[in-house]
Amino acid sequence: MHVSKAVVPAAGLGTRFLPATKAQPKEMLPVVDKPAIHYIAEEVIDSGIEDLLIVTGRGKRAIEDHFDRSIELEHLLEDNPHLSELQSLLDRLQVFYVRQGRPLGLGHAIACAERHVDESDFAVLLPDDLYLGPEPALAQLLQAAEEFDAPVVAVREVEPEDVQRYGIIAPSSERLRDGAYRVQDMVEKPDLADAPSRLGVVGRYVLPSSIFRHLRATQPGAKGEIQLTDALRALCRERPVYAIEVRGERYDIGEPIGLLRAQIGFALARPDLAEGVRELLRQAF
Ligand code: UTP
Numbered sequence: 001m002h003v004s005k006a007v008v009p010a011a012g013l014g015t016r017f018l019p020a021t022k023a024q025p026k027e028m029l030p031v032v033d034k035p036a037i038h039y040i041a042e043e044v045i046d047s048g049i050e051d052l053l054i055v056t057g058r059g060k061r062a063i064e065d066h067f068d069r070s071i072e073l074e075h076l077l078e079d080n081p082h083l084s085e086l087q088s089l090l091d092r093l094q095v096f097y098v099r100q101g102r103p104l105g106l107g108h109a110i111a112c113a114e115r116h117v118d119e120s121d122f123a124v125l126l127p128d129d130l131y132l133g134p135e136p137a138l139a140q141l142l143q144a145a146e147e148f149d150a151p152v153v154a155v156r157e158v159e160p161e162d163v164q165r166y167g168i169i170a171p172s173s174e175r176l177r178d179g180a181y182r183v184q185d186m187v188e189k190p191d192l193a194d195a196p197s198r199l200g201v202v203g204r205y206v207l208p209s210s211i212f213r214h215l216r217a218t219q220p221g222a223k224g225e226i227q228l229t230d231a232l233r234a235l236c237r238e239r240p241v242y243a244i245e246v247r248g249e250r251y252d253i254g255e256p257i258g259l260l261r262a263q264i265g266f267a268l269a270r271p272d273l274a275e276g277v278r279e280l281l282r283q284a285f
Helices: 036-046 061-066 071-076 081-092 106-111 137-148 160-165 211-216 228-238 256-268 274-284
Strands: 003-009 051-056 094-099 121-125 129-132 152-157 167-171 180-188 199-207 242-245 249-252
Touching (some): 036 081, 051 061, 106 211, 106 228, 121 137, 129 256, 199 242, 199 249
Parallel strands (some): 003 051, 152 242
Antiparallel strands (some): 121 199, 129 249, 152 199, 167 180, 167 199
């Protein structure tokens, strides 16, 4: 597979973070001193992709402003290192936008990318999942997509009580390398008793453009949302799809405790902040 485009769905309502997300996008909530979606843009660039499409919607203008020049700030704060760092990211990345008129689910958000992606293979990154580690999560997926010459999803073994929150894969018994599986089927948010494994799909995908055909054929589920998992199931029936366990620490910042955990994890990974955070944790708890 040859992947040169990345898609980031960011049009959801972010209800789990209300009221913080009433007037600002969830994807702009800061982790230490950068908005969550900024780390996603860094991961895209660090994985060798320079074309990023963000699916936005109502109330998401701050995302566009973030990935744009601010002539006024640049004028007021000449040679500010943080602004220069952002500018150097923007010099290497072309950011495009498409609007999802109504938040009809993750599958529908991805379907909005069809025109931009056209017939290419592409990567999807959910900004609710951030990774820390020596190799970018997306780079690991791209490597696996090349190795298997097939679509790949990221998975992680989740706690039994969390199985109901994830798309869970049914891996085949085929023996591949460590941490890699052929996906036979997938179930969205199953009860533990019905779950085919504890391997939950976690926020990174490498997909072929044929996924758009499956998304068009997908009927809305119980909450009126079009699920990506349903289209992935159809893809698995059509051609081999693989899953890999991504190396590195994963932070689920789609809910408040996960975001707090990410604040601490990302701050501890920063040489300029680590000691101060350790001291704070010692004193406070
Ligand atoms: P989530 O379901 O976690 O995000 O979707 P949400 O709906 O914004 O959050 P809650 O559950 O109400 O708190 C995962 C990703 O898919 C995007 C979201 O922006 C998020 O990045 N998404 C979801 C869309 O772009 N469009 C949708 O219709 C739904």
